[in-house]
Amino acid sequence: MDSAEFRVKGKEMVDYICDYLDGLGSRRVTPNVEPGYLRRLLPGEAPQQPEEWDSIMRDVDDKIMPGVTHWQHPRFNAYFPSGNSFPSILGDMLSDAIGCIGFSWAASPACSELENIVMDWFGRAIGLPDEFLSSGKNSKGGGAIEASASDCILVSMLAARAQVIRYLKEDQPDAEDSVFLPKLVAYCSREAHSCVEKAAMICMVKLRVLDPDDKCSLRGATLRKAMEEDEAEGLVPFFVSCTLGSTGSCSFDNLVEVGPVCRSFPCVWMHVDGAYGGNAFICPELRPLMAGIHFADSFNTNPNKWLLVSFDCSCLWVRDRIRLTSALVVDPLYLQHDHSDEAIDYRHWGIQLSRRFRSLKLWFVIRRYGIAGLQAYIRNHIRLAKAFEELVRKDDRFEVHNDVRLGLVCFRLKGTDRLNQDLLASINGSGKLHMIPSLVRGKYIIRYCVVAEHASDADIDHAWEVIQKHATELLEPSVEKDVPVPVKAAPVIPTKPDPSQRRLSRRLSFTRSVSREVFKRSMSRSSLHDGATPIIVPDDEDNINSDLEEDVFSSSCTIEDDRLAIVEEKE
Ligand SMILES: *Cc1c(COP(=O)(O)O)cnc(C)c1O
Numbered sequence: 001m002d003s004a005e006f007r008v009k010g011k012e013m014v015d016y017i018c019d020y021l022d023g024l025g026s027r028r029v030t031p032n033v034e035p036g037y038l039r040r041l042l043p044g045e046a047p048q049q050p051e052e053w054d055s056i057m058r059d060v061d062d063k064i065m066p067g068v069t070h071w072q073h074p075r076f077n078a079y080f081p082s083g084n085s086f087p088s089i090l091g092d093m094l095s096d097a098i099g100c101i102g103f104s105w106a107a108s109p110a111c112s113e114l115e116n117i118v119m120d121w122f123g124r125a126i127g128l129p130d131e132f133l134s135s136g137k138n139s140k141g142g143g144a145i146e147a148s149a150s151d152c153i154l155v156s157m158l159a160a161r162a163q164v165i166r167y168l169k170e171d172q173p174d175a176e177d178s179v180f181l182p183k184l185v186a187y188c189s190r191e192a193h194s195c196v197e198k199a200a201m202i203c204m205v206k207l208r209v210l211d212p213d214d215k216c217s218l219r220g221a222t223l224r225k226a227m228e229e230d231e232a233e234g235l236v237p238f239f240v241s242c243t244l245g246s247t248g249s250c251s252f253d254n255l256v257e258v259g260p261v262c263r264s265f266p267c268v269w270m271h272v273d274g275a276y277g278g279n280a281f282i283c284p285e286l287r288p289l290m291a292g293i294h295f296a297d298s299f300n301t302n303p304n305k306w307l308l309v310s311f312d313c314s315c316l317w318v319r320d321r322i323r324l325t326s327a328l329v330v331d332p333l334y335l336q337h338d339h340s341d342e343a344i345d346y347r348h349w350g351i352q353l354s355r356r357f358r359s360l361k362l363w364f365v366i367r368r369y370g371i372a373g374l375q376a377y378i379r380n381h382i383r384l385a386k387a388f389e390e391l392v393r394k395d396d397r398f399e400v401h402n403d404v405r406l407g408l409v410c411f412r413l414k415g416t417d418r419l420n421q422d423l424l425a426s427i428n429g430s431g432k433l434h435m436i437p438s439l440v441r442g443k444y445i446i447r448y449c450v451v452a453e454h455a456s457d458a459d460i461d462h463a464w465e466v467i468q469k470h471a472t473e474l475l476e477p478s479v480e481k482d483v484p485v486p487v488k489a490a491p492v493i494p495t496k497p498d499p500s501q502r503r504l505s506r507r508l509s510f511t512r513s514v515s516r517e518v519f520k521r522s523m524s525r526s527s528l529h530d531g532a533t534p535i536i537v538p539d540d541e542d543n544i545n546s547d548l549e550e551d552v553f554s555s556s557c558t559i560e561d562d563r564l565a566i567v568e569e570k571e
Contacts, residue, residue: 028431091361105343119143160269162327220257245277259295
């Protein structure tokens with residue numbers, strides 16, 4: 001493709017994107033395909049000869065799009081938002097065109113400098129303490145854009161691990177670093193994201209998962225008790241990860257209590273994960289939710305979740321950049337250049353050497369919307385979530401299960417988990433609305449998240465209508481039928497569902513059923529939720545037959561959890 005063709009096809013692509021996004025409302029939200037559908041449609045080998053662009057695009061329409069879950073659909077209310085604003089799309093397009101690999105200042109000065117400036121802009125805009133900004137007075141801190149919150153938490157834990165090993169080596173200077181690993185303990189709440197567990201796994205340290213209070217908030221006394229117990233056992237507490245806006249129920253840990261506990265131990269790094277919720281602090285009235293942030297050593301938020309920036313863009317700030325980079329620096333000679341003393345070399349701030357020009361899209365978004373535009377976007381989502389909460393509360397078949405403070409409402413039908421699983425499966429199976437479940441205080445709840453950039457009251461009303469209709473069909477199966485309902489209806493005996501329907505709906509309830517034995521073991525593990533891992537239910541609370549069961553395990557479809565697969569194999 002030369003630039004003449006690119007001018008034409010590029011403009012066509014812009015039209016294609018606009019038609020796609022404008023026409024989303026008339027599509028199903030979730031695709032109606034079985035695992036392996038695409039392999040049947042595409043050739044087994046790559047083409048030897050170049051193909052015409054138009055023929056490739058025809059396959060996008062006919063083969064790819066039918067298997068896409070439309071995250072930007074107005075009825076997509078699952079997970080958290082995924083930014084895709086036009087300024088951000090254009091920013092990424094330009095970044096791809098420049099195609100620089102900004103591992104050091106010299107590798108592309110504007111790439112490093114813009115990242116540095118935008119991280120200060122954004123940090124200031126969400127009210128972070130000055131110590132986290134590189135332009136703050138006498139500041140030792142600063143920020144970097146990482147690929148994901150999982151990276152932010154991993155590199156923070158790596159920095160904390162390096163810090164505590166340095167500390168422990170003061171007494172045992174000749175010991176190998178790895179000698180200390182079995183002693184190190186990290187902490188988080190049961191509400192924390194599963195990436196904390198993954199980070200602990202990679203760092204080869206223990207993770208102690210603590211019970212939050214009845215508002216799903218981690219409290220200082222709980223943490224102190226656990227850390228003191230561990231210390232008495234000869235272990236070394238070194239890292240605490242708190243959450244502002246948890247994935248399961250958008251709860252907030254109590255930093256005002258947790259902070260002083262961390263400070264009272266000799267060498268504990270406190271991280272604060274605000275992957276979704278952190279973006280909201282761009283609104284000054286929401287900053288009370290981050291009270292205690294000045295105790296933190298590091299903080300992350302993902303503008304690619306809730307600030308209209310497209311994936312990937314996860315912002316990490318640290319109080320002391322040397323403590324971060326000293327855990328990650330290798331600095332071979334061939335990457336050194338003349339400016340190493342005064343310029344930021346972002347390769348020392350994360351795992352990867354090569355880095356995209358990600359700050360461009362954040363810069364485009366901040367400038368094009370202005371802080372005021374971004375505040376209006378956040379406030380609209382919160383207003384709509386509260387409106388949805390009102391609708392749920394007015395229907396006494398339902399109950400709300402979280403404090404609705406940002407854009408997430410957790411609700412369920414009064415009744416069993418099974419009933420709610422069926423409700424969610426039937427809604428998701430209809431393709432009219434998409435939500436995912438979570439566990440809040442051990443109960444299966446349905447998460448309704450306001451997601452679309454221009455979400456409106458009409459979207460909320462429509463979603464609630466769909467939910468009510470499916471609930472009514474489930475609770476009173478005779479009501480919606482065409483046959484006139486007899487005055488004195490006989491009790492309804494549910495017919496045995498068609499197995500393939502059953503399989504699809506099971507997948508769409510985002511649960512996985514396992515033997516009671518495996519269920520008990522999974523409960524005793526620290527497994528944290530993340531919205532992507534299926535929720536485990538014991539199969540004896542379920543009347544599904546065994547050949548079906550096997551299929552659910554093996555094909556496992558849209559949701560994967562290798563760890564669980566391992567546990568199951570050992571069975
Ligand atoms: C989404 C989320 C994460 C993980 O984000 P990635 O960027 O996908 O790694 C971590 N923590 C919280 C609270 C989240 O909501």
